[in-house]
Amino acid sequence: MDLFNEARVRQLQLTTRRHFLKKCSVGLGSIALSSLMGPQKLLGMDGLDQGGQPPLPHFLPKAKRVIYMHMAGAPSQLEMFDYKPELQKLHDLDCPPSLLEGKKFAFIQGTPKMLGPQHQFGQYGQSGQHVSDLLPNFTQAVDEVTFIKSMHTDEFNHAPAQLFLQTGNPRVGRPSMGAWVTYGLGSENENLPGYMVLVSGGKNPSAGKNAWGNGFLPSEYQGVQCRNSGDPILYISNPDSMSRNMRKISLETINAINRRQYEEFGDNEISSRIAQYEMAFKMQMSVPDAMDITKEPEYIKEMYGAEPGKASFANNCLLARRLVEKGVRYVQLYDWGWDMHGTDKSTSLNEGLKEKCTQIDKPMTALVLDLKQRGLLDDTLVIWGGEFGRTPMRENRGGVVMPYYGRDHHTEAFTIWMAGAGVKQGFSLGETDEIGYYGTKDRVHVHDLQATVLHLLGIDHEKFTYNFQGRDFRLTDVHGHVVNDILA
């Protein structure tokens, strides 16, 4: 064993014993390990105490990795996937009081009008799925995906709803789904972070970095945000004009001194430090390489609509494929700008939503089809959706008619889709009532979605816990049922 590997093994032993035996005496024990510090296979096999918990994965996983495309701001299901011709008939009529009684809305006041779908729908693929004309490319991928049209959530404001979806709790402080997954399963590539986050649309989501936070898990499980300009990961590049050769000289010096220090102090932590610097050096190579989409052939860039050097959802989709290809466990995409209230043109269902759909239509379709043609879709789970849905009523902020067509936040019904590993193809689960207000069949709660994602990764969401401040915490809190109907 060379020094690097020896140090790494030591690090792993130390990390496990120190953090996991101390910290989670009731938790996962040794199986969970650092997403950044090495492959999972080294552990979970060496017979360390697992605190009485079943080892991970709990059963054979269908998915090895996840790409989650979160449309921050919450896209309108009624203009994209949930086809409601009845709603058109009610267009511009007063909303009946029965729909308003006891309900809380973010902005609707008084009696709003009903608002018919603002875009045309067609049926596509062998499965005959409904898709609106906002997404012409996506019609080619519908036979690969499962729609869930009966999603619902508890939260009707963006930040709490995003946190609820991503962490299982509407307030900050809990680990995000990606953090849980990398904590549980580790990374398959020791030169890349196990959990990476790509943001487009010009802004971060409302929940800020808490949406990919580690909560009470060690900070190495927080999502590593890739940047659209400058360093792809903060400080990954050497300082201006320090060449890689010079960096190598300096790192060799640092590690030589550290080895000398180890001889003197005998502290195993020093070996970890040596490994840490070796890995940083490797990451400096592997991250820019992974993030460099100029290396992709023209037809692939064309397929996604990716343009190197530009900050776009298209580039991020292509990057997501490159990252999962290299073994990144969890890739989280956020695309900002879906909050179509109708306060101005850019937030109108007719203009703003159309523009946003154009931005995602080609890339998300390409992502599914590209993963498929590479055989990666078999064990990669792709998820698309927002944090809640939109009302079938037209928003009337302040009780007045607004200049553009928009819809308010809505918790009772929204649509997401999933594709890949272990999920049915060309399938649609759940139904909403004739105006798309409320799920009437096979309702799926946010906690059910989380339970299902973990299930596909081979994790029983009820057994996957972390003990913090005396309590065993789960991603799904004390809720959640696996949605068996969508499993292939």
Next chain:
Amino acid sequence: MKKRKSFNKNSRIATVLLTLVLSGLLSCNHEKIDFNAQVRPILNKNCISCHGGVKQSGGFGLVFRENALKETKSGKFGIVPGSPEASEMMRRINHKDPEMRMPLEKEPLSENEVAILTKWIEQGAEWEEHWSYLKPADPEVPNTGSEWPANKIDHFVEQKLKEHKLTPSPIADKFDLARRVALDLTGLPLAQDRLQQFVGDNSGNAYEDLVDNLLNDPGFGEHWASMWLDLARYADSQGYVPDNYRSVWKYRDWVIRAFNQDMPFDQFTIEQLAGDLLPDPSIDQLIATAFHRNTMSTNEGGTNNEEYRISAVVDRVNTTWEVWQGTTMSCVQCHSHPYDPIRHHEFYTSFAFFNNTTDWDGPVEYPLLKELHGEDSSKVEEIVQWITAQSNATEANKWKKFMLLNEPSLRAEDFSDMKKVENYNRSTQDFLRVFDGSSFALPNIQTKEIDRVYLHYKLRGKAKGRIILSLDSMQQDIIGQANLLPTNGFQVLPIPVNVDHEANQIWFAVQSSNEHFRCDIESISIGEKLPSPPDEEYQQVYASIDQVLNAPGKNATPVMVEKNEAHSRETHVFVRGNWMVHGEQVAPAIPGLFDPDQEMDLDNRLDMARWLVSQRNPLTARVIVNRFWAKIFGKGLVVTVEDFGTLGDLPTHPQLLDWLAIRFSTAWQWSVRKLLKTIVMSATYRQSSVVSEENKQLDPYNQWLSRSPRVRLSAEQIRDQALAVSGLLSRKMYGKSVMPYQPDGVWNLEYSVDSWKTSPGEDAFRRGVYTYFRRSSPYPSFITFDASERDACLSRRIKTNTPLQALVTLNDPVYMQAARHLAGEVLHAADDDQSKVTWAYQKVMGKQPDAEKVKILLNMLERARKHYSEYTEEAYHLAKTENMDLAVFTVMANALMNMDEFLVKN
């Protein structure tokens, strides 16, 4: 809660020791079973996850004795005191059928465990409170008869070492010790001149002098503030969307000053939790209460202000219990505690202490304590002088606070009989909108003392109106009126009133002849009569007060203000933690577990704060002493510093913990400085951190303190140290938070107007404690090194070790700047390479390098020169001069600041 067993403390401790030593051997038949030491660990490990305080499978729970003794669902009794044979629990534990045997689907209990439980039930199945809630007996200091101890701490430590067949490590190298103690007490490496002074001083007092010197260094308060600010979840932003700026740095400065003045910890506690309720509180004591104004707030469109107000109060409860009592109350918010005997409703009796302040989650974070400047400030001082002359300083101070705070204010929640109004209670709108014909009343007012009513209002549009105040009934006995004229945003309108008799409420009627009239009333406050006859001077003073209330303040700090008793809030249990579902009404009280006798009448926050630091509370001193210990040794005597409950770790050195806690809260009069001095003066602290073979085998995690721990420095320390050794660090103290360099695009937040602008001059090089902390996007290099995200109280930063950390200290421009600065000095400091290398290393580590390290560094110089002689452009770019050696030494300095030994305390 009268279950506390009377017993002899020494015998308990003796039993603990005995069972630790003889663990596994239960030979003594007549020995009384010790519940805490013997029974509880078995129950916690095997039973409590199904038979606890929440989940009580089969109707059997083991947290409260009365639950354990009651009839279970099957009609049998789990525990029958005195009769193991009749106890269903024992029958199931001993069951031969593995499907029936407890614990289910797990290994059966060992013979020894079964024997303990049997005997315990035989002896009456008595419960005993968990160790941390029992009053400590002053432990006898063990005498091991050796020369090693430097103070009492060492006697306790040495005893444990002996028990574990360990010997103390030799004393640390003088240079390492100097660096260690400076980093531990001030967060900074020792200044070169002090280092020389210490090294040159061969007297017996050299180390103690150094310690005293460091304890009095201004850096002391800055360093310990970092720890406290994690607990206080201090940040410069509001938290939730849009996470805008919050001006609360005066609280941070208050903490630094408190540590630097060695404010006794009991006072430190009382002022932060209830400074506003102290008699005649000072401005500083009000600032201290910002401790609990560090909760997160939201301005996201559509959020409910009451929901987030409650969420802040919940956080105040949780934080208070975690910081002072090492207890997690958050479980109890929804149900009784699963492991500790705390009941569901007791969360709300705690909640009631905090549920009566005037702050809420409105668009502006009132109450805000203004700082006035110029003329306004002198006006306040004039008024204060005048009132002092008329009456006394206390009265004057009361008025001063009223002028700076305009509190206590009354809002729609306090009004009654509201007619034709719209009550907005949403994120960005929180006011009562009134129209022509609107009316409402302000009940429970002592009208006799009133001289002014202040209306905090805003007119929507230009349509004017009028407000009429009356006593007894609407528009009868009119006591005052005022025109409602167009405003520029919200402003304070003084309405002089003339009251001739006592009534219980004031009526407000609004009129306007314009149908477009709309007026938003944010709050109302009451001005009392000034202590003087209402002559002309009186009127002038009142006019000045009216002006000051509308004066634009700066650096307004959110503080706590208690609602008047007449308008206090009711607290109800929230059924299953849901704030919309009210259960029984509760009054403020401490959970029975912590205060079984309930002798003190605890009515408000001040009572509660005083109780926390009273001699009736044994937990506070233990928890706090342990926090400081953990910062110094990297690990607490109780490792779970945040949890002293039954699921927390047991103390490794229970007697030492109690010895320190008793000293701290009595003889040392809560002096943090005395506590820390005692710790760092111990021989235990002064040991070397070299890990011997013996250590590795017998004390791999150093829980017995057989050496000094090598602890990685905190996020703030790592940056501060790099700036300090390179000479870039600014020691400027206090003031608004600063923005050191951070790459573009890190702040990229929705709906926010704030931006990151690198602070000019030395402000970019201040200590980390002054770095602007935005919760949704904290300074990235700190977060990478495990700094708290300041969302909630954090007791322990979990140290991780990731390549991203290496990338920070290698590549973050501030570290390169530090390296370049140091390199510039190196070139002038010595002539030949060997001296330069030695000088630079000495500067960074405060000691001479060993020969091997010098060799490694010289080798680096050679390789670097060779590289740069080939790539001269590269050297020029890095150093920005023709002098290639500046580039060479910059790279070397950067390497020195990435050595393991630089990143840890040795």
